[in-house]
Amino acid sequence: MNQLTGTVLSGSNNVFEVESFSEDDGSFIIRSCALKSKRLKSDKKYYNPLAPGDIVQIEVDSLEDKKGQITALVPRKNxxxxxxxxxxxxxxxxxxxxxxxxxxxxxxxxxxxxxxxxxxxxxxxxxxxxxxxxxxxxxxxxxxxxxxxxxxxxxxxxxxxxxxxxxxxxxxxxxxxxxxxxxxxxxxxxxxxxxxxxxxxxxxxxxxxxxxxxxxxxxxxxxxxxxxxxxxxxxxxxxxxxxxxxxxxxTPGVRRFVLHDIESKDLALYFREMSPLVGKCNFGLSCTHINEKGCKILEAVESGQISRERYENWKKISEEIKTGSWTD
The missing domain is CATH 3.40.50.300 (P-loop containing nucleotide triphosphate hydrolases)
Structure with missing residues (x-):
């Protein structure tokens, strides 16, 4: 069986267009590939098992060179x-x-x-x-x-x-x-x-x-x-x-971008101006950064080190995560 490494270009309904290099003539061939790996088929972690940019291992169809099956996913860089x-x-x-x-x-x-x-x-x-x-x-x-x-x-x-x-x-x-x-x-x-x-x-x-x-x-x-x-x-x-x-x-346009795998209490870690201050408040990691005395993030907002606009957006996004209601 001819095994190749390829790049996912697009896909839907568990059929993906995969680009791989042909050593025969030095060109790239795009094949329509279905999922063969049961692990990939049964992975419920994501809405879609593969995305454009994924590197995969494929088996080329023995009867049709432009078709194949995806046997494995190469670990992602990101x-x-x-x-x-x-x-x-x-x-x-x-x-x-x-x-x-x-x-x-x-x-x-x-x-x-x-x-x-x-x-x-x-x-x-x-x-x-x-x-x-x-x-x-x-x-x-x-x-x-x-x-x-x-x-x-x-x-x-x-x-x-x-x-x-x-x-x-x-x-x-x-x-x-x-x-x-x-x-x-x-x-x-x-x-x-x-x-x-x-x-x-x-x-x-x-x-x-x-x-x-x-x-x-x-x-x-x-x-x-x-x-x-x-x-x-x-x-x-x-x-x-x-x-x-x-x-x-x-990528398809979206009307609302909803965060994944970020809890409200951790959001400040992903606002780069707030991240260095997390844990340094008087109440440590328990600080909500809303009204506590000795909150280093609030002090930074008052001093202008953190912009009030970004802070207000952080508060709104944090509330969106808590309530599951994304309004903008």
Missing amino acids: EFVRWNVKGRSPQLLAANLDYVILVTTPEEPDFRPRFIDRELAQAERQGIEPVILINKCDLEGSQDESFLKYVSIWEKLGYKVMKISAKTGEGMVEFAHFIQNKLCALVGQSGVGKSSLVNVLDSTVVLKTGSLSKKYGKGSHTTTKGTLLRIKLNESLTGGIQGAVASIID
Whole structure:
């Protein structure tokens, strides 16, 4: 039996597109592979057993070379997940990433810093370096004072923030250089322009893009399942260099990003400005950081060391975890 190692590109209903290298002619072959391993089939830890970016072992079908069976999962370097409310279980969005790129906009759809703060906390929990990518910076909202203030807060915390416009091309050269030879996942709410970004990066890839709902200012879901795309970066973005590539996992847009495997009492550990202070309050690890005297986090908020905006978002997210009601 021909055994190979491959990369999961996409999948649904336990059938996955797996890319593997052919030593015969030096090319890559994509095969449609079902799960053979009972362990993978019976793993109820996740809503989906595999995600784009996963490395797997496959057996090639003896009769059909473009088909196969997945026999094992190679241990992951990392994984980015969210809680799937409808499926009532954690959902794998991507695996083995260099960066998780959190795409947002100043408007159209509305700027939602708490949405990003949730994603940042999840990235910190998973040990993946996040990058905040602000698309549609050609819009007037990009000059809004409250928007600029929150972006500055993230930058002061050491998060990499990139401002671009898929429409005008602003910042796209820097972004293309940044993702070259990397595996990144684009994550964000519906309508922020993830598919449009991919179309600009590689004109040979044509992904369907959606329009915003006029009533709610929210995007429609145009990407229905996560897919790992092998991007051939346009030469106009690489200074004429030919053959520059990047790997991007285009994930489906979500209207609400719900945290997974983070308890309310532990949330401060994943807010990087609060984490060093956890356990140093007068009440130690019992401190709720809400109204206790001698709370180091509250003192840091009063002194300006921790921004009040991030602290208020931490409180709201903490309450969301407790109640299970996610409002923004």
